[in-house]
Amino acid sequence: MKLIQGKTVINKYREHTVTVDLKDRSYDIQIGEGNISRLPVYLENLVTNRQVAIIAPPPVADLYLDSVSACFGNNWNVQKLIIADGETSKTQDAVSAVYTWLLENHFERGATIIPLGGGVTGDMAGFVAATYLRGINLVHVPTSLLAQVDSSIGGKVGINHPLGKNLIGAFYQPRLVLTDINFLKTLNDDEYYCGLGEVIKYGILSPAGIFEKLENNLNEIKNKNISVLSDIVHDCIQIKAEIVKNDEKEAGIRAFLNLGHTYAHAFETDFKYAGLKHGQAVILGIRCAVAVSRKLKLIPDSDAIRIESLLDEFNIHLPRSKKSDRAELLAIMKRDKKTRAGSINLVLPRKIGEVTVMPVTDESLILESFAAVGL
Ligand SMILES: NC(=O)c1ccc[n+]([C@@H]2O[C@H](COP(=O)([O-])OP(=O)(O)OC[C@H]3O[C@@H](n4cnc5c(N)ncnc54)[C@H](O)[C@@H]3O)[C@@H](O)[C@H]2O)c1
Structure with a gap:
């Protein structure tokens, strides 16, 4: 891109x-x-x-x-x-x-x-x-x-x-x-x-080097260094502007922006939009998507490990206020807008800088992927 x-x-x-x-x-x-x-x-x-x-x-x-x-x-x-x-x-x-x-x-x-x-x-x-x-x-x-x-x-x-x-x-x-x-x-x-x-x-979906900037400036980012943030926010905005220009109504590549989101929306719905924030849910959703990519051998282990290590830095977990049920989460995912002909469309990382959209018909893959967030 x-x-x-x-x-x-x-x-x-x-x-x-x-x-x-x-x-x-x-x-x-x-x-x-x-x-x-x-x-x-x-x-x-x-x-x-x-x-x-x-x-x-x-x-x-x-x-x-x-x-x-x-x-x-x-x-x-x-x-x-x-x-x-x-x-x-x-x-x-x-x-x-x-x-x-x-x-x-x-x-x-x-x-x-x-x-x-x-x-x-x-x-x-x-x-x-x-x-x-x-x-x-x-x-x-x-x-x-x-x-x-x-x-x-x-x-x-x-x-x-x-x-x-x-x-x-x-x-x-x-x-x-x-x-x-x-x-x-x-x-x-x-x-x-x-x-x-x-x-x-x-960082995961674009080859523009944001992932590396995150890895290389972790402390500045954790401390909200405004100049580093300005740079990264600007990069993200450019990527989104380019994606929207090419696919305003999400007929194609705009769907890449949904990385982690089908899971995230299921977690948020399950928590009735309370106790789990959208961005936290996205981080957990990315973990699950990486687990599916790993299982399907779509992503090299080395890249999966880098993504998991970066996510670890932010220490986000499912709240303990409610024990989520895998089958119930799967049922919510099936109601998602992105579900087509009964199969759940997932955005899956292929490597750092590249994702793909894939219909997942084998539900056991999704059920097993919840293990990535401790379920
Ligand atoms: N339209 C889209 O394309 C799109 C994309 C991604 C997410 N979303 C939606 O965005 C929502 C999540 O957005 P969010 O994470 O910004 O949540 P939010 O709007 O609830 O804001 C988070 C909290 O931060 C507070 N806040 C915001 N700016 C602040 C500031 N400068 N200083 C102090 N407090 C501040 C808010 O009042 C709120 O309490 C979800 O509903 C999600 O579905 C939409």
């Missing part, structure tokens, strides 16, 4: 621009350090209507909601909404409450929704933006590592259903993504390590 060239601007925000090239729906991802103050400048060039709804969960709102809305001058009509934190806000009831608030506050077709927060806020408020008045402007301001490297790019928005994760949703591209690496300074370690799960995923 050839990486697209980003545009780098040497300014005090150390900004880089990566463009997601989708013809008339193309948009820029502005990556920088402290560049949140430039949000109104970028927005001004994109919209004519100056109605803006900034939507954030309490932890992010407490830290940033006032300062972000203060970036906008008096010639903007900025309204703020605080939603519940965590997966509980990815529900039909929560979405409905946001519709009501937008209607009561007379938000029009040309207005802009800005989810300020992690992937949950982006998915849920993005789904609202996609459906309110048949679609209004969406500008992501991702504040978690996971949202910066993954969920804010590519247009997947949606909510959960009691029967499964992310089952209700749409493809709806934002007009802009503003990624300020400085937000990561206040992310707690658990959430930060969750985001690293997605970063490791990019």
Whole structure:
């Protein structure tokens, strides 16, 4: 996979621009350090209507909601909404409450929704933006590592259903993504390590050298060194932008981004979206996928060991609050969106830098792979 060239601007925000090239729906991802103050400048060039709804969960709102809305001058009509934190806000009831608030506050077709927060806020408020008045402007301001490297790019928005994760949703591209690496300074370690799960995923699926950067800068990464992080976040964004450009609707290579995710969604559904975070579930899912690759002799042992060693560094385990059942997890996986004609499609590593998508019909392979996470 050839990486697209980003545009780098040497300014005090150390900004880089990566463009997601989708013809008339193309948009820029502005990556920088402290560049949140430039949000109104970028927005001004994109919209004519100056109605803006900034939507954030309490932890992010407490830290940033006032300062972000203060970036906008008096010639903007900025309204703020605080939603519940965590997966509980990815529900039909929560979405409905946001519709009501937008209607009561007379938000029009040309207005802009800005989810300020992690992937949950982006998915849920993005789904609202996609459906309110048949679609209004969406500008992501991702504040978690996971949202910066993954969920804010590519247009997947949606909510959960009691029967499964992310089952209700749409493809709806934002007009802009503003990624300020400085937000990561206040992310707690658990959430930060969750985001690293997605970063490791990019390291495994792309030959762009992210895996080696992770191996070679482990201490800097564990200590949230902003300059190392900036570099790695930028690499991940470029990979995702390139994948989305080539396969917006996930008919082909975009499926590679689901490495570890079919398992992850099963773990999250099994834990009823509580007690196990998405990024943690992804790390566990990657462990299981590596176990299947090993069993099928798809991956050289040396690469499998390197992946397992890197994952060990982040010390993520299934919570002990519930004893998960292999057969029940398998049943959840069969309900996954990616299941086709009854066989579970898994993204499996072939080596560091290459994955493949494979229908797995032998269920015993999957059942045995749960041993990789202690089940
Ligand atoms: N749309 C996609 O393509 C896509 C891709 C991957 C994941 N997802 C979704 O993303 C969600 C997970 O996202 P997440 O890991 O960001 O979880 P999250 O949105 O729940 O955020 C994690 C926690 O960190 C807090 N937080 C966020 N930024 C902060 C900051 N800068 N400082 C302090 N606290 C901060 C949040 O309030 C929350 O408590 C899942 O629902 C998953 O399904 C979507």
